[in-house]
Amino acid sequence: MAAGPPAYHRLMITAVHTLVYARDPEQARAFFRDVLGWPHVDAGGGLGIAYRNENLPELNDQAKAYAEALTAPLRQLQLHFLLEPGRSIVAPAGALLTRVLYRKTNNGKKFLIVDAAMNDLLRPSLYQAYHEIVPVEAESSDTEITDVVGPICETGDFFARDRELPVVDEGALLALLDTGAYGLVLSSNYNTRPRAAEVLVDGSRFQVIRRRETVADLLRAEKRIAPSLASWRSASARWTGT
Secondary structure (H helix, E strand, C coil): CCCCCCEECCEECCEEECCCCCCCHHHHHHHHHHCCCCCEEECCCCCCCCCCCCCCCCHHHHHHHHHHHHHHHHCCCCCEEECCCHHHHHHHHCEEEEEEEEEEEECCEEEEEECCCCCCCCHHHHHCCCCCEEECCCCCCCEEEEEEECCCCCCCCEEEEEEEEECCCCCCEEEEECCCCCCHHHCCCHHHCCCCCEEEEECCEEEEEECCCCHHHHHCCCCCCCHHHHHHHHHHHHHHCC
16 A cells, blocks of 8 residues: 555545554554555544553543654645544443343352343454443442353353452342443344343433334334235245244
8 A cells, every 4th residue: 555545447546544553553653654645544443442440541641642643754745634533432431231130150150140132232242352340339349250141042142251240139230331332333133132222321310312122123124924925935834844
């Protein structure tokens, strides 16, 4: 890409969109080499957040340092430069609430089975992403090593493995933090599970901004089989033995 946009017959490419992480200097240097000659450049949303207890600068300071590091070498170039800070703003603003259905011990290993599942928050199952899990109300100062898993019969239906958490009872409400980005937008209706409601909280005020789905919502788009296909359906049932 260092020579600028490739040339194609009847097609003019004028922009490049990439992702430069704020904590990866080598990637930033490679980015500077690659954008030479492009008139429009989007560096993506490389600003990180503290999913764990990382000691990150305040968002304003981090964004300023990130922007200056990327824009300083590009000021002499005639290009339109974009940054996307979305995740760093949205992710910490969201939490997934879930209730403990059961406590379970299997061969000495402890499990908390909760009513949320991988369809509600896919990141831990998809690429072992870490989300802090805290009790909404503290019940005990004691801790335990446990897995936090959903009720779907899938080995990937988990939120945490071998996590040290405060001891909680069945019925306790837990909060999975920093789910405002890649939370609901990655959710699905897998296993015929309706999506959760979204609630906007402002201090002591709150409002449901997206109601909880129902099974009827999931079935609404389906159509009855046409009578002309009835014979096909009967033949199919006989073939499969149903």
